[in-house]
Amino acid sequence: xxxxxxxxxxxxxxKARKELDRQGRVVWAHSPVSKVFESKKAYNRRNRDWLxxxxxxxxxxxxxxx
Numbered sequence: 001x002x003x004x005x006x007x008x009x010x011x012x013x014x015k016a017r018k019e020l021d022r023q024g025r026v027v028w029a030h031s032p033v034s035k036v037f038e039s040k041k042a043y044n045r046r047n048r049d050w051l052x053x054x055x056x057x058x059x060x061x062x063x064x065x066x
Contacts, residue, residue, distance in 0.1 A: 009017060038044065
C-alpha cells in the first residue's frame with residue numbers, strides 16, 4: 001500500500017476538509033449537555049403566579065366603610 005502524502009488543512013479543498021471534519025465527529029447516544037437551570041430573576045411568562053387556578057382569590061378587594 002502506498003502511503004498518502006500529508007497535505008496541510010489550509011491547502012486542502014473545501015470538500016476534503018468537510019470529509020475530514022465528518023470523520024472526526026462522534027454521534028452521541030444521549031445529549032452530553034447538562035441541564036441548564038433558568039434564572040429566578042428572569043421574567044418567565046409561563047409561570048405567572050396570578051394566573052394559577054388554586055382557588056385563592058388574589059384579585060383586588062375593596063372595603064367600603066361608612
